[in-house]
Amino acid sequence: MSLSPRFFERLKSWQDLVNGALEHMVPRLSGPAARLTEAMHYSLMAGGKRLRPILVLAGAEAVGGSFQRLLPLACAIECIHTYSLIHDDLPAMDDDDLRRGKPTCHKAFDEATAILAGDALLTHAFRLLAHEDLEAAFPADRLFRVLRLISEAAGLYGMVAGQMADLLAEGRPVSPEELYFIHHHKTAALIRASVLAGAVLCGADPEEERALSDYGWKIGHAFQIVDDILDLEGDEETLGKPVGSDLEKKKATYPALYGLEGARKEARALLQGALESLELFGPEADFLRDIAYYVLERKL
Amino acid sequence: MSLSPRFFERLKSWQDLVNGALEHMVPRLSGPAARLTEAMHYSLMAGGKRLRPILVLAGAEAVGGSFQRLLPLACAIECIHTYSLIHDDLPAMDDDDLRRGKPTCHKAFDEATAILAGDALLTHAFRLLAHEDLEAAFPADRLFRVLRLISEAAGLYGMVAGQMADLLAEGRPVSPEELYFIHHHKTAALIRASVLAGAVLCGADPEEERALSDYGWKIGHAFQIVDDILDLEGDEETLGKPVGSDLEKKKATYPALYGLEGARKEARALLQGALESLELFGPEADFLRDIAYYVLERKL
Numbered sequence A, B: 001m002s003l004s005p006r007f008f009e010r011l012k013s014w015q016d017l018v019n020g021a022l023e024h025m026v027p028r029l030s031g032p033a034a035r036l037t038e039a040m041h042y043s044l045m046a047g048g049k050r051l052r053p054i055l056v057l058a059g060a061e062a063v064g065g066s067f068q069r070l071l072p073l074a075c076a077i078e079c080i081h082t083y084s085l086i087h088d089d090l091p092a093m094d095d096d097d098l099r100r101g102k103p104t105c106h107k108a109f110d111e112a113t114a115i116l117a118g119d120a121l122l123t124h125a126f127r128l129l130a131h132e133d134l135e136a137a138f139p140a141d142r143l144f145r146v147l148r149l150i151s152e153a154a155g156l157y158g159m160v161a162g163q164m165a166d167l168l169a170e171g172r173p174v175s176p177e178e179l180y181f182i183h184h185h186k187t188a189a190l191i192r193a194s195v196l197a198g199a200v201l202c203g204a205d206p207e208e209e210r211a212l213s214d215y216g217w218k219i220g221h222a223f224q225i226v227d228d229i230l231d232l233e234g235d236e237e238t239l240g241k242p243v244g245s246d247l248e249k250k251k252a253t254y255p256a257l258y259g260l261e262g263a264r265k266e267a268r269a270l271l272q273g274a275l276e277s278l279e280l281f282g283p284e285a286d287f288l289r290d291i292a293y294y295v296l297e298r299k300l
Helices: A005-025 A031-044 A051-062 A067-089 A111-129 A132-137 A140-154 A159-169 A176-201 A206-233 A254-277 A283-297 B005-025 B031-044 B051-062 B067-089 B111-129 B132-137 B140-154 B159-169 B176-201 B206-233 B254-280 B283-297
Strands: none
Touching: A005 A051, A005 A067, A005 A283, A031 A067, A031 A111, A031 B159, A031 B176, A051 A067, A051 A176, A051 A206, A051 A283, A067 A111, A067 A132, A067 A140, A067 A159, A067 A176, A067 B111, A111 A140, A111 B067, A111 B111, A111 B140, A111 B159, A132 A140, A132 B140, A140 A159, A140 A176, A140 B111, A140 B132, A140 B140, A159 A176, A159 B031, A159 B111, A176 A206, A176 A254, A176 B031, A206 A254, A206 A283, A254 A283, B005 B051, B005 B067, B005 B283, B031 B067, B031 B111, B051 B067, B051 B176, B051 B206, B051 B283, B067 B111, B067 B132, B067 B140, B067 B159, B067 B176, B111 B140, B132 B140, B140 B159, B140 B176, B159 B176, B176 B206, B176 B254, B206 B254, B206 B283, B254 B283
C-alpha cells in the first residue's frame, strides 16, 4: 500500500495547525528572558514532523471528538518532545551538533541556555495542560487522568527512565530485554500517551482506550526501529545529520541486535499489529491507520 | 525578638513530616531506572530546610485549612526546588562541587545522570500535583489554579527566567532593576507560590490571597538577600560550601550593589513589610510570622 496524496495534504494541514498554535501558545518574552524564549522557539520550530500532536488530534477523531479544543494539549506534548531532544543533544548526553540539518540548541546558543530552554519547555507543557480553555471545555476528572498519563509517560516511569537506560547501555552489548526497555520507555511511552490523551479527553470508552493504547505502543516501537534503520541507511541530506552516528556511539539499536532484515520484519509486524488494534473502529480511525503506514515508510 | 524553642520544635516536626512524605511519594525503582531514582533521592535528602513545603502547610493553616491532605502539593514544590538546585549546580551553569557539605549531584553521580534526575524531579512534581488524593480532597477549579500558579512560578515567567537572567548578568555590573528581576524570578516567585498554593487549595478569599501573596514576595526577596549575605560572611561549616563563591563567580548580589549594611537594612525592612501583610490574620498566621523571622536570622 502507498499513502495517498490526500493523506499528505491532511498531514500538512494538521502540521500547519499545530505550528500556528505553538507560535501562539509559547510566548516570546522581552527583557532578560528573551534569550530563553528565543532558544525555546528555535528548537520548537526546527522542522519537527509534529507526529505526537497530530496523534493527539487523530486519537480524538477516532472516538468522535472535536479536535479544535485540544490544541493546548497537542502543543504541550510537542513542548515535552522538544525539551527531550534539547537535553538529549547536550554534550554530557548524546553530544550531537546537528539535528534536522540545523545546529542543536546548545550549538546555536550555549549549553546553559539549552539546559534552561529544555527546563522551561517542560514546565510550560504543564502550564498548557492546565490551560483555561481545556478546563472550560472538558470534565475535570478527564483532565486529571491526562495529567497523570502524560507526567508518567514523560518522567521516571517513562521517557526519562528510557534515556537513563540508553546512556547506561552505551558501548556494551545489550540483551533483547534491555533494548525493549529502552525503546518502550524512551520513545513508545510518549507516543502511546499522545494517542491516548486526546481520546481520553474526548470521552473514549474503556474498550476504545485499550485499542488505542495498544496501537500507540506498537507504532511507538515501530517508530524507534525505523529511526534506528534510518540512522544506518537513511539519506544524510533528508535526515539533516550524519548517517551511522548510533554505530559510532555504540548505541543499543534494533538492527545491531537483529540485523537490518530482522529490524524491517519486526517494524512490519508491529504495523500489522497496530492496524489490527484498530479493528473496532470504522473510517473515523482511517487517519490513524495512515499514520501507522507513514511511521513505517518515512524517510525522515 | 528571638525565636522560641517551640518554633524550632514545630519546624522540626514539619520537616520530619515532609521528609517522610517525600520518601513515600518519590518512588525508588529497580532495573535501569534505579540509578535515576537513586540520584533523585540523593539530592532530595541532602539536608534541605524544607522551607517551601513548610510554607505550603503554613499558608493553608493561616486560612484555617487542614494540611494533612496537602502533602502531595508540598512534596511537588520540594521536587521542583531540588531539580532547580541540581541543574543550577551543573558545570555549564554555576559549576558547584559542594552543596550543604555534600558533593553536588553531578559530582556524586555524573553530569548526564544529574540532568536526567532534575528532569525527572520536575516531571514528577506535576505527577504529584495531579495526585489522586488531591483530586479527591479539593475542588477541581482550585487545583487547576494551583497548577497554573506553580507552572508559571517555576517556568519561563518565573524561576527559569531568573536563572537565565542571573547567568546573563555574571561578570559584569548590574543595575538595581536587573538585580530585582533576578531575585524576583529566581527565588521569590516559587517561595510566593508556595505560601499561596496551600491557601488557594484550602479556599482562601481574595483578601487573604492578596495578603499571603504580598507576604510571599517579601520573604522571598528577604531570603535571597540573606543568602547573598551568608555567602559573604556565613560559616563555611554550617553552610557546607566555600564562603565568597558569589564574589569569585562575579555574581550579581545585593551586598555587591548596596553594601553589607544596605543589604541587612533591606532584609529587615522586607521582614517588617511581610509582618504587616499578615495584619488581617490572627494567631492562625503565627507560624508564618515566625518563619519570616527565621528567614532573616537563619545561618544556613
